[in-house]
Amino acid sequence: MKTPLLVGIDIGTTSVKATLFDEGGAALRTFSDPYPTARPQAGFAEQNPDDWTSRVATALAQLSDGLQQGAVTAVGLTSQVNTHVFIGEDGEPLLRAITWQDGRAGTEAAELDAKVSTQERIAWWGAPLPIDASHPLARALWLKRHQPDLWAQTRWLMAPKDYCILKLTGEVTADPMTAFGLIDQSLAYVPHLLDLVPGVAERLPPLRGFTQSAGRIRSGLPLAGTPMVTGAMDAxxxxxxxxxxxxxxxxxxxxxxxxxxxxxxxxHPAAGVVAFPTCEGITMHAGPTQAGGASLAWLSNLTGRAPSELSALVAQSDPHRPTPLFLPHLQGERAPIWDIAARGAFVGLDGSMGPADLTRAVFEGVASSVRWLLEALEASAGRPATSFSMAGGGAASDPWCQIRADMLGRPIRRLKTLDAGVLGAAILAGVGAGCFSSIPEAADQLIVTDRLFEPDPSRRERVDFLYDEYRALYAALKPFNAARAAFSVW
Incomplete structure (x- = not known):
């Protein structure tokens, strides 16, 4: 087997991140470059696909600078999911990408959702999931109705990862998990579902496995000739x-x-979470909330303090001091409640509270949202979670990791490589290139633990109280938020 240098790239919600890894999982070089999300009107959230491709090309150039030809064995990509690009025959975008935060297709989603039975949902998706405004069929129907000329010009409906692969290699491909919501348990597109929006089926990329070839990087680009794999969506x-x-x-x-x-x-099909089809021998029950790090970013903008500064304030504060209760529903909520009308709230404020108290409340509110999600996942999986491995930018805060461990009542293992999607993309590339015999073998070799956070028993009563009140507050505010959403003047 080859001794690999591998590149993993993640086209995320806010930036492109990339890393060059050696055979032991050490990050030799890293790259990160943010890009904007445009919000031209209420409910819209768009990105320029050229922002992705230009940064991917720059990442490849910087990570490979000075390396010998062939030193990098393979490149893997992952990306945000439920973000869609409509591509013309020439391979160019016809309009800005519609991101997962965009709610413009809510009316179309409701119409499509009403046409799918609970039995069909469970048969296809393993759970009674709704068709919401981020579903590719809802987006396709919206474009077909509102910009029929662009729909007529559309050749491909793609995720960011697959669009970037197209630009890098010329290959048209997608993995089944990126296409989740359009596939069934056999990992194939569902004809009956696609028929709800005539014309969609012929605009979808062919499906390939995570580690299957997606061609080689084209001549004239950094790392030209290097193999790529189809890869997987971010989760x-x-x-x-x-x-x-x-x-x-x-x-x-x-x-x-x-x-x-x-x-x-x-x-055990449970409302509000995804029971993915078995893929690569793995059956994953999963769900995303709407605002984790986004909640801290919002508070950072509000207070004028950097997220790291806010985290440091929490580390120095009394963990038993009363704090407000925070609902992180700044743009609705996804799993497990899928309530687009939900809105955020601070409750229990008093004049003595400052940035440290508000930050702790945000940390606790986000942790509460995850505890609610975990309960739904354990119901779907029919078993408790016994081992937590944590990564992502929000895992960099020690106080936040401790609050999560306390709220969930489980030890949390923080990984050395926080960009787990980047590492996962590199692992898939390594397996596809023959550097490893299997995904588990590659994971065992490349993943390194940074620190273990154990729950503090002295905080059990506090976090249980906060969690119960969190759910009660959401229920109490739900009628108000629903009524508020009905008034466009708001």
Whole structure:
């Protein structure tokens, strides 16, 4: 087997991140470059696909600078999911990408959702999941209705990862997990579902496995000739990059949103979470919240203090001091409640509270949202989570990791490589290139633990109280938020 240098790239919600790894999982070089999200009107959230491709090309150039030809064995990509690019015959975008935060297709989603039975959902997706505004069929129907000329010009409907692969190699490909919501348990597109929006089926890329070839990087680009693999969407790349591959293992990715995935070969369909089809021998029950790191970023902007400064304030504060209760529903909420009308709240403020108290409340509120999600995942999986591996930018804060361990009542293993999606993409590339015989072998060799956070028993009563009140507050505010959403003047 080859001694690999591998590149993993993640086209995330806010930036492109990339790393050059050696055979022991050490990060030799890293790259990160942010890009904006445009919000031209209420409910819209768009990105320029050229922002992705230009940064991917720059990442490849910087990571390979000075290396001998062939030193990099393979390149893998992952990306945000439920972000969609409509591509013309010439391979160029027809409009800005519609991101997962975009709610413009809510009306179309509701119409499509009403046409799918609970039995069909469970048969296809393993759980009674809704078709929401981020579903590719809802997006396709929206474009077909509102910009029919662009729909007529559309050749491909793609995720960011697959669009970047197209630009790098000329290959049209997608993995089944990126296409989740359009596939069934056999990992194939569902004709009956696609028929709900005539014309979609012929615009979808062919499906390939995570480690299957997606061609080689084209001449004239950095690392030209280097093999690429189809890769996986962010949650699955993160799962692989955390090493959560066996029943009972749980990944926890803290980025813009919190993504939790529990591996279990048993299924008990539960509302609000995804029971993915078995892929690569892994059955993942997973769900994303809407605002994890996004909540801290919001507070940072509000207070004028950097997230790291806010975290340091919490580290110096009294963990038993009363804090407000925070709902992190700044743009609605996803798993497990899927309530687009939900809104954030601080409750219990008094004049003595300052930035440290508000930050602790944000940390606790986000942790509460994950505890609610974990309960749904354990119901779906029919078993408890026994091992937590954590990564993502939000995992860099020691106080936040401790609060999460306290709230969940479980030890949390923080990984040395926080960009688990980047590492997962590199692992898949290494397996596809023949550097490793299997995904588990690659994960065992490349994943390194940084620190273990144990729950503090003295905080059990406090976090249980906060969690119960968190759910009660959401229920109490739900009628108000629903009424508020009905008034466009708000």
């Amino acid at each position: 699955w790349a993160g799962l692989i990059g955390t090493g959560a591959l066996r029943d009972g293992d749980c990944m926890y990715l803290s980025g813009t949103s919190e993504i939790v995935g529990l591996v279990s070969s048993t299924r």
